[in-house]
Amino acid sequence: MAQSAPAAARSSQPFRLSEGGRIDRSRSLTFRFDDRELTGHPGDTLASALLANGVHLVGRSFKYHRPRGIVTAGAEEPNALVQVGRDPRTEPNVRATQLELFDGLGVSSQNRWPSLEFDVGGVNNLLSRFLPAGFYYKTFMWPAAAWETYEKAIRQAAGLGLAPSKPDPDHYDKTFAHCDLLVVGAGPAGLSAALTAARAGARVVVAEQDFLLGGDLLSDRTAKIDGRPALEWVAEAEAELRASDRVRILTRTICFAAYDHNFFALHERVTDHLAPADRPEGLPRHRLWKLRTKQAIFATGAIERPLVFRDNDRPGILLASAARSYLNRWGVRAGSEAVVFTGNDSGYATALDLKAVGVRVNAVVDLRAAAEGPLSEAAKAAGLRILAGHAVTGTEGDKRIARLRAAPLDADGKGVRGSGQEIACDLLVSSAGWSPTVHLHCQAKGSLAWDEAHACYLPDRSMQKGQAVIGSAAGAFGLASCLAGGEAAGREAAGALGLEAKASRKKTQAEDRDFLPMRQLYCVPSDKPLGQGGKHFVDQQNDVTAADLLLALREGYRSIEHVKRYTTTGMGTDQGKLGNLNAIGIVAERLGLPLPEVGVTTYRAPYTPVSFGAFAGRDVDALLDPVRTTPIHSWHERNGALFEDVGQWRRAWYYPKAGEDLHRAVAREVAATRETVGIMDATTLGKIEIVGPDAAELLNRVYTNAWSKLEVGRCRYGLMLKEDGMVMDDGVTSRLAEDRFLMTTTTGNAAPVLAHLEEWLQTEWPDLEVFLTSVTEQFATMTLSGPNARKLLAELCDLDLSTEAFPHMSWQEGSVAGVPARIFRISFTGELSYEINVPAGHGLSVWQALYRHGEKYGITPYGTEAMHVLRAEKGFIIVGQETDGSVTPLDLGMDWIVSKKKDFIGRRSLSRSDMADSGRKQLVGLLTQDPKVVLPEGGALVEAMRDATPVPMIGHVTSSYWSPNCERSIALALVKGGRARLGKTVLCPLEGGKTVPCTVVEPLFFDKEGDRLRA
Incomplete structure (x- = not known):
């Protein structure tokens, strides 16, 4: 039950700030993680509540069973996958970063035995040199007779969580909708577009995967619009949209697929944020929306990329944007001593925010030879220690990072000088830049163009009429650009609908800060050769390292799609949202090609996993195949x-x-x-x-x-x-x-x-x-x-x-x-x-x-x-x-x-x-020599039995019955060259070695003249 004990809650959540964030501190919620009972607050996700309680170790990696922690704060999370609930209400591989906390929530970690702290599977990490990418293609080929043994072991090890073994007691719905404009994403760009189109009279649907509107503004404590806190503008925009009878806002809803002719599929998590006992009667758990629209605007934002460095997978290593979200949105400091590792200016925003709440920032390790940009200058003014032209060359720690080493980079960024210096920390955040979320644009057959300055792919050209990409999804990373781009896109969509959208009389005022300049290193060098003394993880969910990618190239793979499949990079539930661009960059550098020439992997639906229940809807049990x-x-x-x-x-x-x-x-x-x-x-x-x-x-x-x-x-x-x-x-x-x-x-x-x-x-x-x-x-x-x-x-x-x-x-x-x-x-x-x-x-x-x-x-x-x-x-x-x-x-x-x-x-x-081949199977009749024997339907037919096997099969029985009118058994069969066998004998083998001799006859047994038919 929820408790009104904020003081007790704060004491049990040592990393929760005393103020700030968008949570309700007046109430406490109790939840269970494995065998630990913990507390959080309404507005928390499971991830934010775990971090507030100082829990960083949340699971074990798929192949090596290495300790893994929370990395992100959104749908791109590769590690924090948990098993929710118990049979029959259990679901595996739920992202803790999107699971809203409710009272009584019970979750368990996955892919470990006997416990999260001590996992026997960790021996795989010690044997990792024998388990490189593609090892299963070679290891289990010999001896062939042992495959059945291999298969059992492989199936036992495969997968992460456990599927429910009992029928699902919840129900799911599917529905259809039509609108003039679909806006995917309710950040500043999406809200601005929706407001503009709705004011012109368009019927608008806004789909937002989060349970709050505002996008990145929810995690920004300094952003202002028109001189006021940005979230005040968000609240006013939301109130106006909700008050309009032409607008439908779908929160907790992911637009996961874009099809032809502006047809979209959306997955709404209707009641997952409520305890089962509190879910209103009649409401489904999930709802699948099949939506057709005249215009579509993708305001899907961008995803921060992690830096790939040695042993970059320890618990306590987060994206810089994630640490900032936990701090400003949920009031959680993810550590006490932090190091920021960045190659661009946005990492400094996190450093400044951490320092502002009392977290000791021991260093900012900057890949750039000189820290440049407005936030870098602010960090210098704040007295932060900046190691420009340096790289993190490795980390240490058991089940959480404890320290790292940082060393100066060579001028070309391909090596480091010396062993560097050791820096203590329990939190390391990294930022390699931002990748626009172009998945829906690409699913709709839109093309991409490479942006060298931002080191990312941007939408180039829409292949379907009436689609636009705006905001940071289109490479407009500044707040002012997002707002202006959203208004312009909303006005253009309204015009295409035959509506007039008037331009705002007063331009919205906001800062237009980018994260440039930046330095991009797809694989950060270490003081040891790649693959020795540690691992550079590119895809943490599938345990794919930079060394694995190079192995694929040595094996002869050149297509990035082939490399992806050989190594399994980008094939987990996160679908490569974090790792794919780094993987492409590593492959391009080794091949000596510009990154655009290597290309990109295919963006396929669904954008995030969708429950089978949502696809099935009410079409289950007796309704799966209706009885007529x-x-x-x-x-x-x-x-x-x-x-x-x-x-x-x-x-x-x-x-x-x-x-x-x-x-x-x-x-x-x-x-x-x-x-x-x-x-x-x-x-x-x-x-x-x-x-x-x-x-x-x-x-x-x-x-x-x-x-x-x-x-x-x-x-x-x-x-x-x-x-x-x-x-x-x-x-x-x-x-x-x-x-x-x-x-x-x-x-x-x-x-x-x-x-x-x-x-x-x-x-x-x-x-x-x-x-x-x-x-x-x-x-x-x-x-x-x-x-x-x-x-x-x-x-x-x-x-x-x-x-x-x-x-x-x-x-x-x-x-x-x-x-x-x-x-x-x-x-x-x-x-x-x-x-x-x-x-x-x-x-x-x-x-x-x-x-x-x-x-x-x-x-x-x-x-x-x-x-x-x-x-x-x-x-x-x-x-x-x-x-x-x-x-x-x-x-x-x-x-x-x-x-x-x-x-x-x-x-x-x-x-x-x-x-016309006479040897084809032809329809004939069969009469058993013993009239009382009824042949089995489907029974094989042979010419003669012999000791050697297999005995050639010449046909099979298609129909076989006892005929009371013929007073004997009759059968129809398809027999090779059947009509040439009329009057001859064939055999039907039965179980136990018995055979039934049959005479091949015309397939007509009663009233051969047809007199009864025409009576």
Whole structure:
């Protein structure tokens, strides 16, 4: 619980300042880190609270298990990754720098055993000379038989935190939004742009990853705007924006991806800053925004680069900007004795701020031969000790830095003179300059240009209309430039929207300080050769050193993308935000090339990790793949049906009576359908209406047979192929009118077929005037099959159902049980059959009327399993069972349906010589020599068994059933050269060494003349 005990809190937080910062000192929050209970305040992050308690050691590095501490104060943090909470509310690899503190928060360090202080994995550091970059590519290649042992060890060591083992109790949302202008970043540039556009009447969304607005101004104690503290301007700007009904401000929201046509993805952490018990009912934990905007402004700021020097990874070594943020925003001094190591003027701002709160600054080590710039001059005036033209050549300390050595640099910066001097410190901050955050600009295909003066890449040219980069993200590092650039960008965006944004009558006054001049050293030399006596870490998260990069070059890699993958630099959760430019610079210097010629690595989404929950949203558990049921489903349940999933549909599988198993129930259903009448719910069949003057032409092109001359009122079976000539789907299509057809598809292929047709219409045949509409859900479909089907339907129908008036493969409109219906005389059972389509809302009542009137005929409901047996007795195929993406119509013996006179999708592929190869797998029937043996579906088929293995496989069983009408087992199979094997014997091996001999026959087992079908 929160406590009102500021005095006690201060005493338990020895590095917390007594005043200053943007935290609430009137309340204390208790949290736990590993086995320690600590305190902080509202407004803290976990990182600031840990530092306030003097905790610098927060984890162990990935490969070497070296002690690691907090480095940054933002999303670029490579080290301070923690495990939050307990199962089921646990999440690994959460950045402590972005985790807001709440009362009762529990976190643990990662990648250590048995404890953070004593980690057995630290032995890897002692063996580091044997574990260079790429060692796993070579070490585990031999002996090959040992790979399974290696794999277990590697998998055990891989990763950092632990994934939850139980279902997530929280929920997540996805939402869509549209606006005129998206402003990413709410620093001075972003706020200025948003204000200007909103005043002109634009609908604006401001996305800010922090929980406060203001950007870098939150960490600056001296910045002023119009003569007042800058944060007063920020507060006024925020109040104006929040008061506008045209502006939406999204805090705790990272715009992590930029796509084509100004489409952006944003990740909002809605309730992570609250204790689980305090989270409002109904609010999601995270929300994924899919946002489309007319204009976009990237005010994403810049990230300070660290200096790469020997043993630069000890806890207590921070970025200069991070130390300044902890000091001014959170009221935390990260140490008592500090050294500032910089190659530019911005490092001096941190030195001055540290000195102002009483931290002893033992030295400012400046790479530049002469300390120049306004802040350097202020440091001299303040009496700070400046070692110009010096470099930090190494650090010492166990689990926190204790001292360092600084030595004079050679004139060219490639070496140092002497061993230098030792300087005590428990805090070392470094600054190598600033890198604009250009990730979204590059994701949107924007180009970059190299800025030699600032040693960074700047946005050069936007490839998408309506996008702009402003502020320090565009290289405008001064406050006045940020404000002016934001106003100009907001005015330009408003103008592009057709709105008038008036220029401010009074120019905003602010200092315009840059960090130049600077000296850039991508790898700071030491008094020992690189790779000896210490490590120069470029990527701390992946333990990639400068020596690793040079090893990659010696191995022959030249592309920076290849070097990245070989060494894994920039491939952690921070995505190289800190280390990639240093890595590129080191590679460029060794290759003797200008840095721009080496290029940059690809900026990919997401900018920061996004939870799987946010991507899933509510589409989990039962909603992941929604269960679809027919209007008749309740009747099936009441009548004891068991169900199977077909696509997304829940279909009646079979209807067991007391004492019946699957086989007995199906045998009864099959026999009844052949002997009297069966009824099946066929609602799930895909139904697509094809309308337009070119409807018949479309069918001609997508089906293998001809359709132009099909008469209205008639139906035709069609076979659909992919471009490779392989069977994609089949079904019956009926002509409803001259310009209207109703296509049926298999249940599982309804959506793919519709997408297939739409793709061809939109990309290849846009000249065809055809419209497609899925009507699967609009109709309930029931099938009556059997000798008494006509008698039963005649009792409820107003049509002449005689064979002369209503022949096979025709349809008519009428009424069934008083409900308007389309009745199709088509059959998938080989029996006299009628498919009845009625509006879905009447499906149950019509089904019940048919069943009630059919009881005197012994009507029997049958499910999908009986349907399979019935169609297999007739040799009818099921796409996806007799086909597998490698089967052509010729393989199925269906060359009769392939037109020789017209073109269709897949025809050219069918003309290839190997498509007519007699050795291809062909559809045949199988009769086991023992009629009672039912073959396993999927069972392999061979010509003969032999001692030598493997035995060549000549095919497999596609469908296999007990047929009560044939009084024996039947099967369909795909067999190499099957039709040439008619009358011959093949074997089906079973488990235990048993084989089943089978005779190859035609794939037709019942009513071979088809008399029952046309009765």
